[in-house]
Amino acid sequence: MAENRIWGLVARFENPATLLHAATGLRDAGYKRYEVWSPFPVHGMDNAMGLKRSIVPWIVLGGGLTGMVGALLLQWWTGAVDYPVMIGGKPFFAFEFATPVTFELSVLLSAFGAVFGMIALNKLPQPFHPLDNIAMFRRVTDDGFFISIEVRDPNFSLVRSRELLESLGGLNVTVVEEGEA
């Protein structure tokens, strides 16, 4: 239980404007291992934090291509190779009749790529996070805006990082400990 190792600092912000401003400030100060927390996505935050584009679309593309190729192989192999059955004089395989199932499986596997890709990239499910120890942080899914800085950040300093957060408009700057309290 309560190991007293410090995980980082967290500060509350009044609204999305101060949050965006503070995120820019931390980026400009050279911080890398900080995170912004909000009840809804704040417009412009990705740029403010200097984040790279999400790679979810590439996972979706992979899923879609897998679905497409898989569906074509499935219909060709089952119908024309493994067990050909003559039905109504139609060919054993043709792209025309294969189109609906190919389309559906491409969409299905793309959607799997989008949802499970997003979940995996976000390292969810995540039952515990050190910030869960902070009572005020519960408001993050309601009306709370927060920024946390991790100890692992090379620029981290209990004194200077706190001062920076406060100068950027951070309220209730709190030390976060690792492990369940």
Place this chain on the structure above:
Amino acid sequence: MSWGLAIVNFVFWVGIGHAGTLISAILFLFRQKWRTSINRFAEAMTIFAVMCALVFPTIHVGRVWLLYWALPIPNQMGMWPNFKSPLLWDVFAVSTYFTVSLLFWFTGLIPDLATLRDRAKSKVAYWAYGIASLGWRGANRHWQNYEKAYLILAGLSAPLVLSVHTIVSFDFAVSVIPGWHTTIFPPYFVAGAIFSGFAMVITLAVPARKIFKLEDFITVRHIENMNKIILTTGMMVGYAYAMEFFIAWYSASEYESYTFVNRAFGPYAWAYWIMVSCNVITPQLFWSKKIRTNMTWSFILSIFVNIGMWFERFVITMSLHRDFLPSAWDYYTPTMWDFGCFIGTFGLFFTLFLLFLKFLPSIAIAEVKGVMPQADPHWEGYGQHGDHGHEAQPAHATADKGGHHG
């Protein structure tokens, strides 16, 4: 007659589902922000409607325990499904539609489940919502992937929803039955599906907003917008009815002509005229702003559309009662078991819908917050005029509470 109420009810329920996806995906892509207060609700309706629809083919195959034969699962007989059959395309279309709709709905729910977790009063609710929310905490790096995934899901769902009723229409159109073998079927079915789906959203939304006091979220404007879509798609459906007649005559095929004359004046003429009255005539009342902004009228007319669209599928299926061979002519009357199954699906639908209203947020909480003016960091109330200044925030700038619509 080989097909009866099972296919009628299947197409009816699948069609109802379409409005949910249309609202959640297509209106999202068009950045129609008003959709945020009805999309959750409509997506739930989609999922439950598709579940009701799936009851019918499941029973209709006759041997429910062999339903898995429709899937390409290796088996001891070494046999595979027939991929040339539109009925098999339908298996893939509807099951993909169900799965993708469920994923889309769940993805939208994740942040709201986290909200419910953090507001939970009981231990059970805290754990249940905690597990369901996957431990969502609103990190911006998570939001970034989340928003991208959500956008892509919307982009995937938009063509998917159009494909589903297209493929359902192939069940009919790929056959050679007069009255079915037409190229108008895919767009005609899709328009009808959107029409019936929006009517069902109105049927559900009008009482729900009243009972749960959601008038500030599901506003008169929402109902009016949906009524406009009903009016538009209703006329598209009416156009399709007229065009079917024109083509039946223009094709000079006597079987086609007979089928359509028989629809309007034959033994099932009563069903045909119920369909035309409910789908083409009564929705015209929505030209009046008074009527389309009146809740009672909206509700009543939506019920008419629900009835009319059920009869549309009935009329189409009843084309079977007189096709090429007069020796096969018959008059089909559904049995009490047919009607019992149909009424039962309403029980299933409303049970699921009420459970949803009880346990899950019927309005997309995070999305509604995100479209409020206070959610924009450059909102004038924050007094920063885009230059991210250091000055203290004005007292009234606490965006977090109150203010439903800006």
